[in-house]
Amino acid sequence: MADFDADVAVIGLGAFGASTLWRLAARGVDVLGFERHTPGHAFGSSHGGSRMFRTACLEHPGLVDLARLSLDLWRELEKASGDDLFTASGGLLAGPRQGHLVPAALAVARAHGVEAELLDADEVRRRFPAHGSLPDGHAAVWEPGAGLVRPEASIRAAVAVASDAGARVHADARVVAVEPGPDHVRIRTAVREFRVRQVVGTAGAWLGGLVPGLPLAAVRMPMTWFAARPEAADDFRLARFPAFIRELDDGTSLWGHGTVRAGEDVKLGLEDGGSTFDVVDAESLDRGFRRADWTGVGERLPAALPGLETVPARGEICLFTRTPDRQFVLGRPGGDPRVVVGGGCSGHGFKHATGVGEVLAALVVGEEPPVGVGFADPDRFLR
Numbered sequence: 001m002a003d004f005d006a007d008v009a010v011i012g013l014g015a016f017g018a019s020t021l022w023r024l025a026a027r028g029v030d031v032l033g034f035e036r037h038t039p040g041h042a043f044g045s046s047h048g049g050s051r052m053f054r055t056a057c058l059e060h061p062g063l064v065d066l067a068r069l070s071l072d073l074w075r076e077l078e079k080a081s082g083d084d085l086f087t088a089s090g091g092l093l094a095g096p097r098q099g100h101l102v103p104a105a106l107a108v109a110r111a112h113g114v115e116a117e118l119l120d121a122d123e124v125r126r127r128f129p130a131h132g133s134l135p136d137g138h139a140a141v142w143e144p145g146a147g148l149v150r151p152e153a154s155i156r157a158a159v160a161v162a163s164d165a166g167a168r169v170h171a172d173a174r175v176v177a178v179e180p181g182p183d184h185v186r187i188r189t190a191v192r193e194f195r196v197r198q199v200v201g202t203a204g205a206w207l208g209g210l211v212p213g214l215p216l217a218a219v220r221m222p223m224t225w226f227a228a229r230p231e232a233a234d235d236f237r238l239a240r241f242p243a244f245i246r247e248l249d250d251g252t253s254l255w256g257h258g259t260v261r262a263g264e265d266v267k268l269g270l271e272d273g274g275s276t277f278d279v280v281d282a283e284s285l286d287r288g289f290r291r292a293d294w295t296g297v298g299e300r301l302p303a304a305l306p307g308l309e310t311v312p313a314r315g316e317i318c319l320f321t322r323t324p325d326r327q328f329v330l331g332r333p334g335g336d337p338r339v340v341v342g343g344g345c346s347g348h349g350f351k352h353a354t355g356v357g358e359v360l361a362a363l364v365v366g367e368e369p370p371v372g373v374g375f376a377d378p379d380r381f382l383r
């Protein structure tokens with residue numbers, strides 16, 4: 001090992017990278033982690049306090065096994081770190097019976113044996129009063145095992161557990177160049193160079209700048225928090241207003257969840273409809289929260305969730321990384337034995353972060369990944 005600083009370097013310790021670092025360190029791999037900010041920060045794709053977890057993944061059938069693997073690993077990470085990371089609130093996917101959400105959720109649950117229940121509009125309105133305006137003709141798929149994962153805490157936990165297992169973490173260390181050589185990769189930060197045998201690129205919205213040739217677009221995505229009207233506050237507690245996605249009659253979808261603690265506001269957002277949000281340069285992102293960032297949600301609330309105020313209490317800007325087919329990129333671009341990538345979250349990646357970490361770690365050490373991820377092959381765009 002004389003010429004090498006480590007066997008592996010993971011670049012970007014956000015959702016995917018922190019988990020990969022953990023799963024590599026758990027295998028005893030000599031691994032370095034680089035993060036340009038402090039792990040658990042608010043400048044990438046993994047802040048805002050919560051992410052929805054569900055096993056009924058509509059985005060690709062292959063994601064169901066990845067979600068199951070991830071849930072086991074979320075529980076393992078909780079145990080290893082002693083932190084509370086996953087809240088099983090259950091999850092509701094609601095909308096028109098013939099819309100794009102409910103039939104797809106039902107089909108995936110049935111095809112993969114995901115525990116789920118189809119509720120008619122009456123039942124939804126009775127069990128979840130905040131959705132009391134759900135029109136007749138709408139329905140919902142209720143997944144009791146769905147819930148919320150805490151992104152910042154999860155990233156910090158994975159980095160801490162990885163460090164305890166021997167990973168060496170360089171925080172506030174931006175990687176400025178990744179230069180593959182014949183049998184090594186040279187990594188440069190502002191202060192020094194590192195030589196490793198393999199590199200894992202998990203730089204989120206910045207991944208395309210580090211590993212060229214991947215068709216990744218960074219998308220600016222607002223998150224908003226709305227106060228419940230005093231008389232409706234009880235209906236917006238998480239137990240009565242669990243994690244949800246709700247397709248509206250205009251074809252758009254609202255997502256969000258209720259309050260975990262007293263005094264909190266209700267988190268909401270709009271699904272990415274392809275052109276709903278701006279494609280941006282992640283490096284020069286405007287993180288200022290603007291009026292146009294919340295009006296799309298606010299104007300839908302009187303009809304969809306009338307128990308909420310229509311002007312938000314606050315908002316934050318997040319980023320996600322979109323691929324042309326909205327699937328992840330997981331694997332070795334061009335079959336390169338020195339480079340593994342994990343990214344292209346396309347707005348649905350956090351729930352899978354621990355499973356992705358396990359898959360990427362397996363690829364690094366030459367194991368068969370525990371679940372198939374061929375659908376996320378980075379080379380699919382070249383075919």
Ligand SMILES: Cc1cc2nc3c(=O)[nH]c(=O)nc-3n(C[C@H](O)[C@H](O)[C@H](O)COP(=O)(O)OP(=O)(O)OC[C@H]3O[C@@H](n4cnc5c(N)ncnc54)[C@H](O)[C@@H]3O)c2cc1C
Binds near residue numbers: 013015043050
């Ligand atoms: C508003 C919003 C809501 C979402 N809701 C959900 C949801 O409910 N459920 C769900 O499953 N998913 C959801 N997602 C998607 C999910 O959050 C992402 O899939 C996930 O966070 C992506 O993780 P990542 O590791 O790719 O990126 P990040 O977590 O951003 O990690 C990338 C890291 O790389 C670092 N980095 C970048 N460049 C460098 C460099 N040169 N050197 C060193 N470090 C570098 C960054 O600082 C960052 O920490 C949502 C996303 C958004 C934006």
